[in-house]
Amino acid sequence: MSKSLPGAIVLGLDSAIGLTIIRELGGHGVAVHGVGRGAGAIGAASRYCTSATERPKGAIADWLPGLIAATGARALLATSETDLMELAALPQTIDGCHILTPRSAQLEQVIDKGRTLAVAASVGLLVPxxxxxxxxxxxxxxxxxxxxxxxxxxxxxxxxxxxxxxxxxxxxxxxxxxxxxxxxxxxxxxxxxxxxxxxxxYCGGVGLGQMLYMEEGQATLRFQHRRLHEWPPEGGVSTLCQAEPLQRHRSQMASSEQLLRALRWDGPAMVEYRYEAESGRYWLMEVNGRFWGSLPLAWHCGACFAWESYRRVVLGERDPAPLPRGDLRARYMIPETKRLARLLLARDRIGDPFFRARPLADLAGYFLAFLDPRMRYYVFLWRDPGPWLRDMVQGFRKALRRERR
Missing domain, CATH: 3.30.1490 (Dna Ligase; domain 1)
Structure with missing residues (x-):
């Protein structure tokens, strides 16, 4: 698709999350202008990144208007919580550029986990x-x-x-x-x-994430996945996750939408649970009010949350989003490899006393996953190999520096 749509600024070229946003918007014809922490940001190597800027020093409010004027962007998206907090204090629109991030009143409720749990309990969700x-x-x-x-x-x-x-x-x-x-x-x-x-x-079970795009109290896009692996192994960044068909957990998806409605949430969010299949209980953990780590899986499945934000606010589109696939997996290779190394070589460093390591099964699964036709990757993409190559080079350089030290 030719790049004929109004441009967008993405703050956060340094992660797989920012890279996915770039691929989403760029793939739909949006000219994407990225801002990264340094020259080595992986998102800057993407074919979908029209231009990349090293992040200026100082507060966002000091340099953002100049960047908007220079790029002519009509939308801004961000990935980090600290950036969201700064942007929440700025106007919703700056020189014709829509700031597609949560406002302060919304953000405060989800950053403070205690407040989130209190609202969740008030609408009938099970909280620890x-x-x-x-x-x-x-x-x-x-x-x-x-x-x-x-x-x-x-x-x-x-x-x-x-x-x-x-x-x-x-x-x-x-x-x-x-x-x-x-x-x-x-x-x-x-x-x-x-x-x-x-x-x-402490709540047992597996991690279940339900992602929704909310507009005026209604979800316009839904997606869900199960976390299979994390780094560190006892809980953290999702390194292997699997899409769940929307036919499953339907009543809980309705509860997630009710929670976000009670929080007066607009835009994308992920409601995170620990799901106990044996008892059928869903324990609410938190609401992630920013683009989440497993966003690449959603994109591979056709659930394009950054594009949903852009098309509804900037283009004013109201037609329903396509239904996403529910049969793919995705993995984040560098942290997934670190996880395997810890299971094989340093199990005593796993903090969760209830974590059950299966090193041989994980070793076999690590290599067999390369043959899985359902598998996709957070960074690697055949039609856009630049970010993966840059990521590999940077990883090799870090390993050399550690070895020298």
Missing amino acids: QTWQPAEGDDFAARAADLLYPLVAKWARPPQAIALLEQAGLEWIKAEYVRTPDQLLALLERYRPIGRWPLIQQ
């Missing part, structure tokens, strides 16, 4: 037992009453990371706690900053 420790709480009494095992994770990660760095404390995305004594020791570690992570009941 949760406690947000605060100054003045009787830690010992609360620790004795909770249901173990537990997971500790920060309710507002961007703020927590800054506080921890100032205090010289390590940022840990999730910690697993099996006894009251372990919990009290964890809470004492953070007493110097007067802030504590959210303490949540």
Whole structure:
């Protein structure tokens, strides 16, 4: 398709998420102008990236109007939570460019996991037992009453990371706690900053993500997938995921739409659950209010969330989006390889005490997956090989630097 549609700016050329947005928009004929952290950003190597700019220093508000004027872009999309927070404070439209990111009131509700869970409980979703420790709480009494095992994770990660760095404390995305004594020791570690992570009941099952594009309280595009592998293995970035047909989990998809409606959400979001097939229970984990890590699988299946944002807001289209496929898988090769290495060589470093490693089965599955006709990849694409080649070169250089050190 010829590039005849109004241009778009994408903040975030450095990840597979930003690369997917570029491929989505560029494949539909949009001239994409990318902004990356450095000259080696993988998205800049894509055939669908019309131009790439190294990110200027300073606040987004200082340099964005100039970039809009230089490119003539009529839409802006972003991938990182910190960028979304900055953009939320800016006008919805700047010099004719639509800022296709959540507004402050929406973003605050999903960044704060405690607030998200409270809204979810109010609309009838199943949420894990949760406690947000605060100054003045009787830690010992609360620790004795909770249901173990537990997971500790920060309710507002961007703020927590800054506080921890100032205090010289390590940022840990999730910690697993099996006894009251372990919990009290964890809470004492953070007493110097007067802030504590959210303490949540551990939920078993598999990760189920339901993605929706919301407009005026209604979903116009839906997609869902199961997480099969993550990096690190106990929970993190999805490295192998599988699409789920929309015929499955239909009642839960309706509940996800109801939750986003209660949050007054507009635009794309992923509602994340732990799904226990044996009991049929769906435990809500969080709402991801930005483009998610497994976005490449959605795109491969024809669920184009960036394009849905663009076509509805910029072009004013209202026709229904095509139904996506529900039979593909996708994997993120570098983190998937790291995961396999940990299972084979360093299982003692896996933080989740309930994780069950199957190193031989995973080793066989890693290589057999190359023969799977349903398999797609986060970065590699035959018709757009530049990002994969750049990713491989950068990975090789990093390995050389580690070896020299």
